[in-house]
Amino acid sequence: MSARIWLAALALLAATPAAPQGYAGLATDAEGYAAVTAPARLAFPRDHGPHPAFRIEWWYLTATLEDAEGREWGAQWTLFRQSLAPGPDPGGWESTQVWLAHAAVTGADTHRTAETYARGGIGQAGVTLGPFRAWIDDWEMAAAPAPGDALADITVTAQGADFGYSLHAVTEAPPVPQGEDGFSVKSDVGQASYYYSQPFYRVAGTLEIDGRRIPVTGRGWLDREWSSQPLAAGQEGWDWFSLALDSGARVMLYAMRNADGSAHVSGTWIDAESRPHPLAPGDISMRPVGYSQVAGREIPTAWHLEVPRFELAVDTEPLNAHSWMDTSFAYWEGPIRLSGSHAGRGYLEMTGYD
């Protein structure tokens, strides 16, 4: 048990209710931080940058990829920002900001992960605008000048002990606000975050596994979210899907699971023209249909998803059922493939299965 576990837990659980005993107080006490209120009034490029007045924030990219031999791959890059205290940041070692990042590469028979931490205030990690750059150690998400949005052309790199990657992601589409114009409700008692996505990246780049370089191409999805008090008592984990349908539409679905078996379900249908259509709980059905034994736990790695309003009824299969993020705070995250009413690929993230 190191400090990292707490931080990872805090960072991850900040968006989920699955706060273990003892973390709950911290996780729910948002006094002094900026509050998440509607309307969101997102503005770019400003909101690509950090929001230090809020307690927690992340920059999160997933990519479903394919190599020259037709093998499927997945890649993940996440940078978390966490504020330890509200108020002005004195900088230096006394900075209130701490940073955490995860990276992963998933193939059909391998899943590599890496994790790193940094204090704010000294330049080891941070996010700046003009041009956009998010970095921690030698990991980076950096934008090149491009017409359109400030994140329309980004290069993402990460380096773990036994893998690494460099991915170039471009899009012409604007960012897509989630929830109510970017105001995303996370519980029935008012927990919320600001949340937008960029689900239309075309990705090309190179994976490096055990020194072997693998050129890949595919699709990428960027999520941005920040909040101060995202947890509700009694929530124990979440299941989150990002789907890229071959039809061109994108779908985001999540269920925040409560300890009593109920769940707060939400989602967005994003049509091929990048218009968001928020989904009401009644629009969504998410049902686990297959389980795998992963890291000593029973994890629902196969799902049946339905959004009748848009005639979606698909089954999901993981590329690698053992996409276990063996980081200080462990969770399942990996690429999936869809079959049924629609074909396509996506990413699944599941937390709180202990």
Place this chain on the structure above:
Amino acid sequence: MTGLLVLGALAGHWRRHRLELAALFVGLAVATALWSGVQALNAEARASYAEAGAMLAADRLAAVRAQDGGLFPRADYVALRRAGWDVSPVLEGSWRRGDLRLRIVGIDPLTLPRQASAGTDGGFEGAENFVAFVRPPWRALAAASTVARLEGVEGLPPLEVSATLPPGTLLVDIGAAEALLGTEGALSRLTLAPEAAGRRLPPDLAGHLRVEPPGEGAAETERLTESFHLNLTAFGFLSYIVGLFIVYSAAGLAFEERRPMIRTLRACGVPARLLGAALLAEIVVIALAAGLAGTVVGYVIAAALLPDVAASLGGLYGAQVAGSLSLSPSWWLAGLGMSVLGALGASAASLWRTWRLPLLAAARPEAWLGAERRRHRLQLGAAALLALGTLGLLLLGTGLLAGFAAMAGLLLAAALALPPLLGAILRHGAARARHPVVQWAWADSRQELPGLSLALMALLLALAVNLGVGTMVGSFRETFTRYLDQRLAQEIYVRAADGAQAEAVADWLAARPGVTAVLPFWQAETRMAGRPAEVNGYDAHATYRENWPLLEARPGAWDDVAAGRAVFVSEQLARRGGIGLGETIDIPTPAGPWRVAVAGIHPDYGNPGGQIITAREEVGRHWAEADRTRVGARADPAAVPEILAALRGTFGLGPEQAYDQAAVKAASLAIFDKTFAVTVALNGLTLAVAGVALLTNLLTLANARLGRLAPVWAAGLTPAALARIEAVRIVALGGLTALAALPLGQAVAWMLTAVVNVRAFGWRLPVEIFPGQWASVMGLALATAALAALWPAWRLARSSPLALMRRFSNER
């Protein structure tokens, strides 16, 4: 069954000769006591170094450090992280408040490698602990003893007990360390995760950083303190040897006295093997009992000396040593082992002779005179050989160990030469004596000499070492005091909170009436000749030129230093680095090596590291991170208290930040005295052991002597007259030994100052003569001898003629 009978018969001897048993017991116990005590001190100190070295797994993880051993910018850490290096920053330093001195270790818990966070007792694990640890007012983790010691001390973060931390150490967040140490944006080292250990530093950093293999920190403390521990060990060993002298003579005496009994037992059919085994068992049992007692006494001695040892090591080397003893079972076993080993070694000759005792050889009076002559010739030969070996070691040996070996050789040679010397004096005296009683007294003394010689040798050694160490410490103190008087020429010293405050203080002082000169000085750290060295930059001012002593200097040396053309190096740095006057040296700086000439060599007594003196601007030019907080000032002595009070009031400085000359001098001398407190204490204990040796020896001999005195009594001398002669003779022998110890002590002092000190610390001292010490040693020797003579003389005076008569007839 026979074995038990034999043991019973042998034990009967001890029941009749309780004093001899006591001598054997005391000899073994004192031999074991000081040796174990010293070992306990060394073990405790080394355990503390190891503990400190193992902190943050520094004994297993490599580290990145500045080439010059000093601080380096935090930007270097960020650059390495940005280049993908798994490094974690550490800021380390010393925090002082009055007498209190703490090692501050600042870490970043987020990047600390897993291996390094083991043993921090979870002090920053869990959400609340983590936030409390990294956010002001922070939290400091420390050993329970440290926390107890710091009760009520202000200016520290809230303390929390962490059982696994070394003593005198606070583990804090790196932000807290910056606040406590008054640095900003600088680091001491980077802990390197094992996966990154083999990498090469990027070219732009390789110029001023280096990768250091695991365990260097502890190894450095070990190296620095090595001479200190060797000193302690030498004392322990000396006491051990002196104690064994007692054992040897007591065991020999017991053998001589039991010779008839052993012969009888053998004649009764007891096999030699059984007899030998019984004697062996007997000595082992006595050795175990005495060893246990000695180890207990050693523990008490160590516990009593440990605070002084800890203070010395802290003051001299900045090494933190626990203030309480925690000893392993192996230490106790080692104490017992040393006792048994010593007992067996000291009684081996006696055991062998018992084994080989010719069964039928009649008791025959020893042709002692011829035997003595032969023995003395042999001893003289051995002494000459040893002296030759010592000379060889002095000329050819280089290390500290060789220095100690040479000293041991000198002492042993002198000890071996003592009995022949005393024998010659007695022979000479006997030849000149005219009165028959006097003639008898001289002759009898010669006969007694072999029995006494071991005790006298022990006394000689102890006296000589006592004198030598006393002279060395005394000379050192005189030199040091004189040196402080010269070196501490300024009346006022200020250590400001930071460079800006130092400038303000300097301006304030310059404007103050009564202040005649303001002399700020800057300080930086580097490494020279494999050890830390400080670089001190001063302004060109007459205060330094006129007061500061130089051991060697080129003409115009001060001008060259003021102009930045040259530097002075301290004596120990010059010696260690083989740096001669006029040579050019490369001083590592953050901006690369600084090549400069050496214009002078200055004394810097008491500093285990090196020192370089240069101009103030040079320090500023080569070390951007130099310590700019120190200001000195010359002032009218009468105005000093008033100026200090105003200074403290204006800038909110504590007494440990603004002080006068007298305070520095007192503090320096206090450190000095603490440093040698242990040496002086051990020295006294060794002398006491020698006194005990002489005493027990004489007491055991006294009984045997009755037989020899009987004929003299029969010839008409009264017991009272005999007692007087006895007392005079023993005191005279003690006095002669003490006389011999005087030149030997001076030789020991020379060896200590000119050989051992130079090799251990790198400085050489002028040896001075202290007649007062000579007189006290002489007096001590005579008093010991008198005390030892008192009891036998008293017994003799009280003995009835009948007892003497019986002895006379029995012995014939």
